[in-house]
Amino acid sequence: MTTTSQPTDSLGQPITVPDSADTFVFDASDGSRWELVCGLEVHAELATATKMFSGAPNNFGDEPNTNIDPVTLGLPGTLPVVNERAVELAIRFGCAIGADIRPSVFSRKNYFYPDMPKDFQISQYDQPIVVGGHLELPSGHVVGVERAHLEEDTGKSTHVGGQGRITGAEYSLVDYNRAGVPLLEIVSRPHVRSPEQARSYVAELRAILLATGVNDGKLEEGSMRVDANVSVRPEGSDELGTRCEIKNLNSLRSLGRAIEHEARRQAELRVAGERVRQETRHWNEADGRTHTMRSKEEADDYRYFPEPDLVPVDPDPAWIERIRAALPMLxxxxxxxxxxxxxxxxxxxxxxxxxxxxxxxxxxxxxxxxxxxxxxxxxxxxxxxxxxxxxxxxxxxxxxxxxxxxxxxxxxxxxxxxxxxxxxxxxxxxxxxxRGFEAMGTDALAAAVDGVVAAHPAEWEAFRTGDAKARGKLTGFFVGRVMKATGGQADGKAVTALLRQRAAG
Amino acid sequence: MSGGPGPASAIAAAVRSGARSAREVVDEHLRVIDQREPEIHAFNLVLAEKARARADEIDRRVAAGDDPGPLAGVPIALKDNLATRGIATTCSSRILEGWQPPYDATVVERLAEAGAIVVGKTNLDEFAMGSSTENSAFGPTRNPHDTSRVPGGSSGGSAAAVAAGFAPLALGSDTGGSIRQPAALCGVVGVKPTYGLVSRYGLVAFASSLDQIGPFAATVADAALLLEVIAGHDPRDATSIPRPVEQLAARLGDGVEGLRVGVVSDLLTEGISRDVVARTRAAADALSAAGAKVEEVSVPAVTLGLSAYYLIAPAEASSNLARFDGVRYGLRVDAPTTNEMMVATRTAGFGDEVKRRIMLGTYALSAGYYDAFYGKAQRVRTLILRDFAAAYERFDVLLSPTSPTTAFALGDKTADPLTMYLNDVCTIPSNLAGHPAMSVPFGAGDDGLPVGVQVMAPALGEVAMLRTGAVLEAALAGQGGAR
Known part of the structure; x- marks a missing residue:
């Protein structure tokens, strides 16, 4: 595809990809060299007492379908009301990463799925609450954040029979406890240049969310879920390749593995003269590969429109400043x-x-x-x-x-x-x-060492004349004997020092 | 007509003072229902036993010295799209048949706190989509003035219930005229309040940005009394206006001396029948005679309302009605896969008009069409607000016909949806603007059937609107109630 206009992100801002000394560059099978461009989308459940739009409890691990109420179930006639605490946590996160806090609007994302009670999801679309900001990784690499927006989670489906997917299932069970749990979807810019940076970004994000009390950081309970947008380009190029979205990344380990695998897959496609199709792919931990879920052509038309049951969220600047001022050290x-x-x-x-x-x-x-x-x-x-x-x-x-x-x-x-x-x-x-941990005097220790040396003349000779490798091996032998002789009271480091001293003398 | 046993205000006063028992009031209304309901079919469900039990409870409270509230012992009929705990709420749709909500709508709670007694759930066009109550899955409601005619819609059951004397009060919902048009066709008072004045919590949504719950009554005073009870901020509805409710009933006697009344010229022209125009002009004259300053005014954008409405309302409806998928409640038609089950359920559960609007709305929101349809319709909405704002700089209230014609015969307009849609041409602009509007009976048309005139006001202009309605009501009574 040729285009003359500069590519832009979901908010119309130009897309830029920073260089990094740590960029993952790899050889394809024909010897050509490729580099990774990656962006991450993290869904973080907000640590609120109640749900995004209702008073039902937000609590993980309870009996199925107990944390529900008429609003959670989307019963006819019910209406959503924004959880102020969720808005506060989103603002807190935005302030923590140096982002703009903007007036925001909720929209409806329409599609049919049994674990979504209203058959639409209320989510912020073209006017998110948090815009911009960045994370500085421990390595010093900086990853920009495009946006973070509030939305509600779906319920959880269990498909019984078939392949464990809805198609072909004998029957499906739905737990609506998670339906309506507040989520902050944090979308990074394509500034992640290596699998290691991806892991580091998620770890840093988790640390910030924990420090600010926005999220409990429990990846294993699914309270943070990560999707990766992966593309590749020839080393040194500034093109923006077609990206694939990778889902089902349940640990930092699978995140890194999946990104690397996907980058190599895309490079091999291009080496073979094929096109990378924009699609959503599912990471399979067992076979270490990504598999097609759905292509862009078959993607749903979500028919977004502003949620008429809610008014825009326009936080008072003084409130934002109070939240900013109360932020803990990051x-x-x-x-x-x-x-x-x-x-x-x-x-x-x-x-x-x-x-x-x-x-x-x-x-x-x-x-x-x-x-x-x-x-x-x-x-x-x-x-x-x-x-x-x-x-x-x-x-x-x-x-x-x-x-x-x-x-x-x-x-x-x-x-x-x-x-x-x-x-x-x-x-x-x-x-x-x-405990009887009498300090072992230097003299007593020296006597113990000398005793052990005298008792093992052959080993001592080998130690004394041996190279570093031989010495290393025999150090363990002597320290062990001294420990035994002193009933474990000797300090291993002091013994090593004494052995060296004796050998040099 | 209103063959009922007296106005709500009189009933409440008598019950509160112990002069009449609520039980006696309820029994009296149930007798009227027994007599005429078989030919009218205003109700999907009559709650005779529940109503009697509730009446006995009110009587016990009065006997114990309690005051059950401003609607003590007053029977009321509820449109069957208002959630009632443990009582079937169908929206006159197969897809919700048998569903019993586990909660009460906010208005239902407020009625209970005010001492009102629910006597039944009234018929409507399925999911409030229609102007004749012929789109009900459970059969049409008939106009008590002439049972060969429609009562209007979509709140036709509520309008007919009040007109037939089944209850002095009823609640309806109004998305594009669904309270005012049936009120006009049945010869009763119907009020659509300012958007946000009455909580929508528990109203099964048709088009969320347009829906408002409002009262039906035989008199303006009773409508005002009921509106006072149901209005007011509700934290469960984010679009509910957070401010205390004004006194309404107490202001009705203030008259219209010096009030500036604009007669909307754009709504007196094409498509409005001659006799309805004549009654509207007669109403203008009556207001003038009562001391109001009456002038004609053009509000050009109102004529665009109908087209904008039939994009916005179906768009919102297509999303609001997605949840009826057979998974959690209501009808389920089994099929081999979940997707096929959803399709089979919706195919069997929705009527033609509902399907038509879901398709229209889905199309209007589709990628690539959003700006041309939904986006443009929202801009028309802004134009209407602007033109209304200009008119309200010069006028306190506006006057127009409510419905283009008197009640039409059953089956007359069912073949052509567009003709049916034109019924709402006068009422839709107030919904798009979020403004209050009411229909007040003002005599009869050439066919002897009731004609209603519409009084519109700017947001939260209920007092001026109701005062105007009260003057029209008095003027009509002074003319002997005739044409």
């Missing part, structure tokens, strides 16, 4: 702050984990109280993930880390003392003493 800023306090790389996994779990403040306080930053972060990430972990007084954690760094406790002992500190208010030194 994950990117918190990661940067923790990275600054700890000296750890802001893109490190541990930094992201602590921020996501809301334990970054605990870490900062423990570091401020004198705790060794690296040990503080490791302990919180690995040993304070469970119940009560986040409540541990940072100054007690700092005190424990001081004992460990000072050599009074081994890493293993420190972990055990830390576990006990969650239920025992005594200070770490007292707990260690009560």
């Amino acid at each position: 994950p990117a800023a918190r990661r940067a702050r923790l990275a600054g306090a700890s000296g750890i790389d802001p893109a490190a996994e541990s930094i992201a984990v602590l921020v996501e779990r809301g334990q970054d403040e605990q870490a900062r306080a423990a570091i401020a109280a004198g705790g060794d930053p690296a040990r503080v972060v490791v302990h919180i990430e690995q040993n304070l993930a469970g119940p009560g972990g986040a409540d541990l007084d940072p100054s007690r954690l700092a005190a424990l880390v001081a004992l460990e760094v000072g050599g009074q406790l081994t890493a293993t002992q420190a972990k055990q003392v830390l576990a006990e500190m969650l239920t025992d208010p005594a200070d770490p030194a007292a707990i260690a003493a009560a």
Whole structure:
């Protein structure tokens, strides 16, 4: 297709694709090189008490068809009323990503499906509430957001018999508990350039939604659902290829796999001289492939028109400002702050984990109280993930880390003392003493090491004269023997240091 | 005609004071129903036992010193597109036959709080689509003045119920004239309030942006009394106007001295029968005689209303009626697949007129046609609002015929939908504008059948409109009720 006008998005804005050092570039079977262009659509359920347009409870996992009322079922004569809380959460998200909050209008998207009680979905169409904004990924790559709009979810169908799809099913069951649950559909610009960036974008989005209380982040309960719009183009080209929408991406892992597979599929089509058809494709986790669901030609005509039962949503600017002012610090800023306090790389996994779990403040306080930053972060990430972990007084954690760094406790002992500190208010030194974790003096440790060396002259000779590889192997042997000799009280690192010292001397 | 046992206001006063029992009032009306309902067929369902039980409850409350409310003991008929908890609500369609809503419409709740007694659910054109009540799946309603004639529609059952004295009050719904036109043809008062004045919660939607619930009564005062009860903000309807209701009944005696009345010249011309035009002019003269300043005025865009309406209303209807798919309630015609079941159910469940409008509306909203049809019709709506606004700068109320003719014979217009659609030419503009309008009986046509005149007012102009209606009612009584 040739076109002279610049392609535009759903709001008439020009489509741009940024370059990225991390762009996924790959070889097709004929050796030609291709690059990925991808945009993501995320449906996030809003963490409201009630549904988008009715007072029925918004709660996952209840008995089927219990969270319903006449409005949810679309009974004749019922009318929708906008949930103010849902609007507030949409505004909160918009403010969090630096977007414009616009006066918005609900429309009806008309199509017949048994899990949609009114046989139309109320959704914002050409006038969404959130326009623009962006997410900065931990890698530094920036993904623009085109829009985010409010809509209602559908019910959940179970097709019994046949292929588990409505066509050919013996019968179908419908649970309307999910019908009418408020959704924010967040549409990114085609700024995602690699499968890894796609995973990172969804993780970052999830972190923002969690931090702002907009969504509970439970991907496994379907409270966030991701579709990917994938296209490819020759490396270095600026064309916008025909895209396919990939559905059924139930985890970050399938998201990455599906995008990569789809990119390769499209490139091979073009290498073979075929055209990529614009269509919706279904990711099959089992065979690792995407399959046609429906093509653009057979797509429904949704006959959108403004929802006459609702008036436009035009939030008071003062309300928007109050929401903006009350925003908590966002994950990117918190990661940067923790990275600054700890000296750890802001893109490190541990930094992201602590921020996501809301334990970054605990870490900062423990570091401020004198705790060794690296040990503080490791302990919180690995040993304070469970119940009560986040409540541990940072100054007690700092005190424990001081004992460990000072050599009074081994890493293993420190972990055990830390576990006990969650239920025992005594200070770490007292707990260690009560457990008999006497600090092993340097002399005693040196004596133990010397004893083990003397008992194994052949191994020691091999260690002393061996290369790095041989040494590495034998280090484990000696440390194990020393541990045994000291009843587990020796610090593995100190033993290693002593072995090196003896070998060099 | 109104062969009933007296106006609602008198009944309520007597019941509240204990002078009459509600039970006696209800029994009296049920006797009238027994006598004439077989030939009229105003009702889809008569709730005789429920009404008697409710009357006894009201009488017990009065005996206990309670005040059951401003409509204490007053029988009322409800159009069968208003949801009533545990009572069949059919919209006169096969597709909803047997469905019992688990909830009451807001207006039904308000009637109960006011002490009214529902005596039955009235017949209508299926899903309120029609102007003669001949489109009912359960057979037509007949005009109490002449049973060979239609009562008008779509609220023909409610209009006929009041005209026949089955109940002093009834509720209807008006999307393009469905209260006013049958009121005119049955010789009763019918009011379409300002859009948003009365909650639509529980009214089975035809065209959401046009539908309004409103009263039928034998007198303007009773219509005002009923409107006061049902009006007012409802948080369950997002289009309901959030402000307190004005006193209406108390203002009816204010007269029209100095009121500026515009007679809409564009609605006195083509397609309006000579005798109806004559009665409209007579009404203008009566207002003038009562002290109003009467002038003719052109509101050019009103003539575009009909075409715009027949795009907007079917478009909204095509979406509103999608939910009748056999999955959750009402009729289900089984078929091998879900899709075929939906098609079979809708094919069997909807009548021809409903199918016609669903097809028209689906087409008007289709990709590539939206701007040419739905979009353009919405722009016409803006034009009508603009022309009305200009007229209301110079006038307080506007006057026109309600219906182009008096009641026509059953079967007269069923063969040609377009002729039927023309019935609404005078009434549609107020729906498109969201303005209040009412029909008041003003004598008879050449055939001796009732003629109604329409009083229109700007948004929330109910007081001026009802005052004008009251003056016309009094003037007609002064002329001996004749032509």
